[in-house]
Amino acid sequence: MTKILDLPSSKSQSAKSSPIASPVAMPDGIAWHRWLLPLQGAMAVNEPPLDRLAIEAELDSYATCKTPVNRSKLLSCLRTHLDQAKASLCESFYHSNDGAVYVGMHAWVIDILLQSLYAQTQKQCVGGDELALIAVGGYGRGEMAPFSDIDIMFLMPKKVTETHTKFIEFMLYILWDLGLKIGHSTRSLTESIDAANDDQTVLTSLLEMRHVAGDNSMWVKLNRAVQRKIAKQKPLAYVEEKLGERDLRHKRFGDTRYVVEPNVKDGKGGLRDLHSLFWITKYAYRANSIIEIVKKGVLRDAEARKFALAQRFLWTVRCHLHLHADRPEERLDFEAQMIIAPRLGFADRGGLRGVERFMKRYYLAARSVGNLTRIFCAAMETDFRKSLIDWRPDFLRTHELDPFHIESGRVRLADDVLFRDAPIRLIELFAIAQKHDADVHPSTLQRVTRALSTLDSKTRDDAQANQLFLDILTSRKNPERVLRLMNESGVFGRFLPDFGRIVAMMQFDMYHSYTVDEHTLKAIGILHGIETGALRQAAPIATEVMPEIGSRRALYVAMLLHDIAKGRSGNHSVLGAEVALVVCPRLGLSHEETETVSWLILHHLLMSKIAFRYDLNDPQTIEDFASIVQSPERL
Incomplete structure (x- = not known):
């Protein structure tokens, strides 16, 4: 602690x-x-x-x-x-x-x-x-x-x-x-x-x-x-310029808050993002502090407290980083993580090393910064763009998605409709965004964040909700974008609690560049790239055999769940295979598909293990591998 x-x-x-x-x-x-x-x-x-x-x-x-x-x-x-x-x-x-x-x-x-x-x-x-x-x-x-x-x-x-x-x-x-x-x-x-x-x-x-x-x-x-x-001045001109500067800065530092060696000051979800919100507060709302923003009704008290907690934690990490390096160092590298984690009281526990627990706390703070940014954007959209909405041509809205509509390429829930009255709407929202290649309106994302507690076991067990989620995952359009949006908003981990356990989980090794959840989402995006031929030059064999696979659903679900048991005590491949036996039927997969997913997770490290540790010129090596795989479909 x-x-x-x-x-x-x-x-x-x-x-x-x-x-x-x-x-x-x-x-x-x-x-x-x-x-x-x-x-x-x-x-x-x-x-x-x-x-x-x-x-x-x-x-x-x-x-x-x-x-x-x-x-x-x-x-x-x-x-x-x-x-x-x-x-x-x-x-x-x-x-x-x-x-x-x-x-x-x-x-x-x-x-x-x-x-x-x-x-x-x-x-x-x-x-x-x-x-x-x-x-x-x-x-x-x-x-x-x-x-x-x-x-x-x-x-x-x-x-x-x-x-x-x-x-x-x-x-x-x-x-x-x-x-x-x-x-x-x-x-x-x-x-x-x-x-x-x-x-x-x-x-x-x-x-x-x-x-x-x-x-x-x-x-x-x-x-x-x-x-x-x-x-x-018009507040939005300044705000949009600052958000544009932020986006360029994010690109310089990897454009993700889940890199394994993040920049505490300038990286995505870092202190500079909080500073940007402070500047927006000062300029757009003529307020001298976030506390005044609460009084103006822009943020709720709980949201301002999250801002304070995130800022305090990031400042603590940055101070430790400076003192450890004895200079103005902003990159939280592996060595610094090992030093700072015990100083903050993070010890090994529950299958996670102390340094991994520390970095999980860091990534959750960075995600809070992202959530707060969306809430600010939603408030400004409401407060400063009301007059702009009135003159937009009607064709920019799609009315047949009741209670949702698409407004300037962004899905929005009608103001008089609540997520808590039908929590399945939290999944429907992202299914619509996936189907129509749309973003989600900031004000609706703000409402999503505030309604997460209503997504309970009843919704998780709902057949329609699970089918909507499976449709997103296995969409012919790249599912990575919408799945990441679901993860950033907190819906993903809430709907699939096993995934929630790996959110912001660090992999403290030299083989992974991202947290477990970000690694999983990128892997799904790569799988889609292989399927569409976009990665033909980088992965020609995989691209060639992809159309021969019998069950796309099993493959995409296996990719989603392959590291689902990371951070638990025991072999994550074995434990993940057991998780799949529970999750797959819930998602609507058949018994045969469930068995395939479980097998793929159990043996997802088999090929790399044999390729790097055994003699491939030895016939016995090939025979042993074939006896485990058993079929071209599994291969």
Whole structure:
């Protein structure tokens, strides 16, 4: 069991008096609210991680009445206090395993450091009263992993003088000498707005900005200017661009959240996807936090809590990853998985190694991120596109699918019809999507997620529901797409509980590139490619013999179930063959088909085992193989 620190609910007096300005109110006493606002949550319940008064007293002791502290003393003092604070954060993190606390406290450390340095720079240089130091990017959100960049902006007056430049350079050189990785920009208010007009990345960074030090009135003016700019824009234009950026990023990292060595930050289902939802929240709904989105009715309380849990877990993993690598590493490779799993308390249990249980937890968190993205998209479709739906030509809708209709290539359940009144509709939905090459409307997927609990044993035993599922699996159109959609929505594992057990299950070896469920879905897609001839060049023999197979249904069901018993104590081929004897009749397969499926699963590793471990030139090897296979159909 993972050891996660339960945060206390009381606020420290020192946190209340912090000089840090923020447009976001302090979170209430609910723990998961603080996970959504790491910096504000840290300030609400903890003492400051750096003692600014102690730093200033030490520096004052080095100064004389006429000259401020010299640069080397300033650097030494700040480095000592920074190193002590980071060491303390690291020790606390290894005790609590709470990434949300770490990233918030680390951001607070940097805030106090910058405020102290800014105050000392004002004693060394003039011009500081006319500048504002603004936190942007991840630092602006109040989220700092151990080796995150510190993104800051110096907000300047209209007329920049040499004194302003010297002030900024003094600060930057100290920060660089401290070994901090600083991402900085220097702009006036007008230049900031112009840059935001030209570059969505700049606009996004301004959505996350916080005042840290200097002239607060300048930050207030910039914040108001940004809000005025947003008010004049159409939310969907920004949202669609951000979702487009997300899709391109996903393609760079494999376009699946189920790779065995995922990128925690930029991969599909990673932290960057949560950041995208945060940006959409800020821009489209003029909200400062996910908590405000709940109050606006966009998310339910339970959905926001899932957001918080996913974010907290991903932050915890990322912090461990940085500390293990001693650098800003985002790829959760095999070595890191082996190190981090026991640190989070994952031990071997129930046929699964500790590292496999850890990665299953990771993939489930990544899937939650995908579900939340769909819910956001559904809400925006409803809130911002109502006027667009009215003018769409009627031929874009198919009315004979009552209670469903196809709208712009997406299947949608009528608003006045509920899944819970007839849970078989959860299967019908995907059968229609498969038959008509359609996607599923985001609002309907949102309703699917909320109705999963209604898919019970009665629906699982329903003959019509099983026939619909079998039709999807054995469709002449590639079933991989719709089966993956069923899996992502949670319907697949709910309808076929044995499959649910392998969802997000990692295969900790060098032979598999995906989780068990993703491997299975890709295998079904490859089988379809062989059948249609799309893979003739890669698999010519398999393509040639495929039309000679007597039972397509048995082959596709065997492909679905071949790894169904992974993660259980015992031989997964033997156990999987036993599962098939139960599942196949439920799906409507005949006794003969059931026996074939069970045999295929039992021996699905036989050919590769003989090919790689035995002498194929030995006649006895061939005879032994033939005695097991017995027929060309099984072969």
